[in-house]
Amino acid sequence: MANDIVVGKIEPGCKKVDPILIADNVTRQFGGLTAVDVAHLEIPRGKITALIGPNGAGKTTLFNLLTGFDKPNTGSWQFEGKNLAGVPSYKVARRGMVRTFQLTKSLNAMTVIENMRLGAQKQSGENLFAGLIQMWRGQEARITAAADSLLTRFKLDAKREDYAGSLSGGQRKLLEMARALMSEPKLIMLDEPMAGVNPALTQSLLEHIKGLKANGTTVLFVEHDMHMVRHISDWVIVMAEGKVVAEGEPGVVMKDQAVIDAYLGAHHDTDLGTMKKGK
């Protein structure tokens, strides 16, 4: 199975058969702390890739850098062969690389369906003048139909008219993911999609993520839940202290000594006070 993902030897930063995202020499420093220092990284197209690592490994910072929400000190990256470094975050999303946030960003004082509609791209009614003269009615109906079918898939259809602020934490995670899907992304980047979601919902969320892959969407997600990582990912990338320390198939990489070190902590016998903290 690794053969249809990797070219050559499996090692941190290895080449992929069909990468959708390629990053080179991406570094980000916060003061004296190097939060991210990724020499080379490729994300395989059409697969579910998990990005794991201990707290402070730089996973979320890397997400922020790649999606234009933060600026790196050095580095370049290409999405579908086109440079994406220095591109503002909204243009990154328009190119088809859409992310969610670790701390859910539901738009609380808007209804669930309005949250969903906002996710759709290329809306003519989002131009002030076209918006004023009602040129968006037909498109709005199509967007609403797409939103309703996603809401049904995510079992949020009963909440359609409720304010997003009235949803539970887990439902907001689902809403945020469904909203991101409204933009029909090529690559969806989920930052801890399982955090705070109850076990009953977890199962359906996993199915949704697998469903995305079936539809041809590439998924990259950050997660601490090893069970989920093992269960759905095709490929696992391990980060520690800002660097990619291991890559591989989930079954293999979980047994890797570097990964065990990273999760237990390479400094597990040193005082916690001396350890770095980031994110």
Place this chain on the structure above:
Amino acid sequence: MDWIQTFNLTVGVILDPLTAAYILCAIGLSVHFGFTGLLNFGQAAFAAVGAYGMAIGYLTLKLPLLTAMGFALLCVVVFALILGIPTLRLRADYLAIVTIAASEVFRYLMSTSAFKDVTGGSNGLSQFGYDFFDWNPIPDGQYAFGPFNWTADQFWLRVFAFGLVGVATLLVWLMMRSPWGRVLKGIREDEDAVRSLGKNVFSYKLQSLIIGGLFAGLGGIVFVLSMSNVQPQTFVTNFTFMVWTVLLLGGAASMLGPIAGGMVFFALWVFVNEILAGMAAVGWLPFLDPAQVGQVRFILIGLALMLLVIFRPQGMFGNKKELRFNG
């Protein structure tokens, strides 16, 4: 105390053109704050730029009145761009600081004697507005409806001012029900989320600042037309906070909020003044000199603003779920 006079003044102010001017400013602020979440504490400056833009265009540049109005609105757009481009990329609080400072800077620029030839300095500009009454389609005469009693010119001024209020409200309604308005509301809730969905947040915030500013500019124009003059001390910080009170009283994210808020606010404003003045005159308020009544009103306004924000942040017409002050 003369109850009939108190009643007539209280009711009369509801359809006063100055009330309409404040309502227009509050409509602008509802676009800024109620729908986009922009903390603009310099709405007085937008009104002042509109007022001075028209006065200078008409008196100094000798433009026809209608062109002078267009010139005033152009000035407002330029002013919004100058304020918005450097600050809208920053966090919301910075806009608040910059707008409050900019409104004071603009007022001092207008009152300094250095530009007296253009701005009239601290005396302001006067002697115009006559053309405006040449447009009056209403035949001469006295028009009385219940407690209202207007000359044809007064009637025309009110029709014009409240006509603008109606048009502005209709425009805001159309804007906010469109996908464009949805993006603004999303920005109010969380900018980064909207950015992650591919919307150019900076551009939308700038558009909102300009449009809300234009409504305030129209308010400034109505102000000048009804006073037939423009003075820098009209546009002090008090002006901004009265607009905020009008907006919050009515409801920051509602269509009818600014209108109802403005009418109720000014009716109360006049009523409290009359009652306090009457009570002070007959000696019921021994601690209050009749001349101090005006100041007491401002204290009451401050108190009302605090109570509103604490107990009824959505105002009279707002939806409580749609507007809270702390996310």
